[in-house]
Amino acid sequence: MKFTETTFPITQVREQFPALTRTYKDKTVAYFDGPGGSQVVGTAIDAIANYMRIGGANLHGAFPTSWETEKVISEARLAVADFLNVQANEVAFGANMTTLTIAIANALGKNFNAGDEIVVTEMDHRANVDPWIMMAEDRGLKVRWVKVDTETKTLDLTELNQLINENTKVVAVGMASNAIGTVVDLKPFADRAKKVGALLVADAVHAAPHLPMDRDQMQIDILLCSAYKFFGPHIGIVAIKEEIFKQLEPYKLTTSPTYYPDKLETGTQNHEGIAGIRPAIEFFAQFGEGKTRRERIVSGIEQIEKHENRLANRLREGLSAIDGVTVTQAAADVQKTPTIAFQVDGIEPGDICKKLAEEHSIFLAAGHFYASTLGDVLNVNDSGGWVRAGLAPYSTEEEVDRLIGAIKSFV
Template sequence: MTAYPIDLIRASFPALDGSRTAYLDNPAGTLVPRPVIAAVADAMATASANLGGRFAASQRADAIWRTAHDAAAEFVNAASWQEMIIGPNMTTLAFQMGRVIGRTFSPGDEIIVTRMDHEGNVSPWLAMAEAYGLVVKWLAFNTESWRIEPEDLAALLTPRTKFLALNYASNMTGSINDVAALTALAKAAGALVWIDAVQLAPHRLPDVRAIGCDFLVCSSYKFFGPHLGVLWGREELLRALPPHRVRCQSDDIPDRFCTGTPQTELLAGLTATIDYLAWAGEANGHAGTRRERMAGAYHSFDSYEAALTRRLISGLTGLPGVRLVGIANPNLFAHRVPTISFTHERVSTHRFAEALAAEDINIWSGHNYALEPARHLGLPEDEGVVRIGIAHYNSAEEIERTLTAIERLVA
């Protein structure tokens, strides 16, 4: 096994140059490596033009657009680049597609949303239900396993179930759902399945073919890239759905769902992000195709992050008054990403965030848009949790410094 090259990895991120700041706010957005920044800058300098022109800058923009869709398809293991819709962010894409998908349903049809999801995978579907007269059913997660259990989903499915919005990994508890099993249940009942993989993508490589879902969405700024939302949809569905578009827009896919001028410079950054992940695979001793190298990178990330997670959780659970919100058993770490949340019996979550910020440690407090999980767990919405999110560029020293700061505050 190649030793994890943490110094080489950290040297790729300009934000870490000569900085003592511990960036443990990763569930809200990750740092960006040098090649991504360079690609964005180069595109702004050389391809700052609209698509479809006969001059060089426009042709460069065309090439950037297509290359980014190819890279995004490879990232999620899509069958075709035409299955990829790239927009400003995941939530905007969900609201946009809700207006489209909802038109295919009838009043009284049922949709299922979960108590585990970020609001970006709840509010768009509540709005869809209100607009088209649909019945909303709520799917809770199990507070012992911290996951959505198949039997709980099965109990909600009926012949009128048309849509399931499912969370892959929680942005509060870090728990990973068995989305393939849950998708199979919903598909057997005749429902479309939408997977929110935003929190999974920084830590595990998505594979839409293995899941069997109809849609999967993630955000590149959560996996070391620019501020974009990336949506995969099954080709036959994208061709059949009625898009909202301007009259002179192409009716081919993905064009029919891509409104307005694309963010060309950010698309260049997206491709560079995929290339960075492949490079990280090489740096960890992996070879093969770009996707195989990405898979290798994620394998190495997972092993490295698990060790940091184990140390952080063991340190937190040893402190008086701390209650962990999520899976704490190291034997079950395969069922979680390294997003660790906790509360304290007497110290405000916001006090933790303020105290750690004063020591150059970036974390979050509050519900962090995980409104339903906070309600399901009986947490005060204005308090929520203290949330620490580990990424593959964080160091053991940062974890120790964070634990020391938390222990000092608790004491």
């Protein structure tokens, strides 16, 4: 189904999120903290509760609850496969993206030698930086940094051919900044990495709720995301190209599976959480068109983004028009997620968030959001970082205007 600005079914969307009925200080809560974790769609909540209600079990048992657990995991892999356009047997789950990245970095590092190099960026969340730095330190590898252009708020690619060279083994790049919303053009990274034989590892935790994912079309080798950013439970997800997964040797118990993807899933998984992944992904599909679930997911994300971006533009314009408010953002022609980072002269970001919650029942967060290097480069960490507002499918024009009006009342 296709929607215009005036026909987006916001009521239908909001009815699917139980958390939106919450009140605080006698006002309905407005959630702008989606970049730190979205609210959970009701179908995912039901799936989690139902799994636990009827009896859960561990794997490989000769009884129904064990078989049902295996089916839950299989269905979740198939849904993720459609979400990321990968094979189901390339999908693994973990506690979170950070934990998975540390495990993958350590496993890959077994094959690297002193003198090999890793490339990371100044824009990334530290979850796609520190695991590679720690592994590099353990193995004697050199780390090279792609810098941020402080004027354009994008990555500076002028030295990319020197940074990614014949010694490079891994290029780790975030697909979009979780702090300021800049969407990164992966193509130059992918093209250069392939030319020198390096692996491209992409952090899609912030991007996946807003951009259709196609791992192979994007030439990504290892793609990571997290279900709690797209209306599901706290589960980390990775899709590793089969030929790489086959060779990967994660640290694991001797009794753990040696086959993929299970060999990366150390210990007993969060089965009830995994049960919530498929419904979270199918939330997108209900708003899309197409014969296959994959087509409906892509179409649904595109339709939802029209709504989110319209609201994001309204919020950017409204905040930018307020004297004393500085919005940190790339130029209008640079693609961005519906994520807005800003500061208010003379007021600590953390204090802004407290006032918004206590006086207006608006929930959002302050800080560097683990993109600490970006905060240093843009010189905001010493002043408490940013206030960050994120738009979601359940966000409304009224909520945006409410936030703009609240900020106006503070200056």
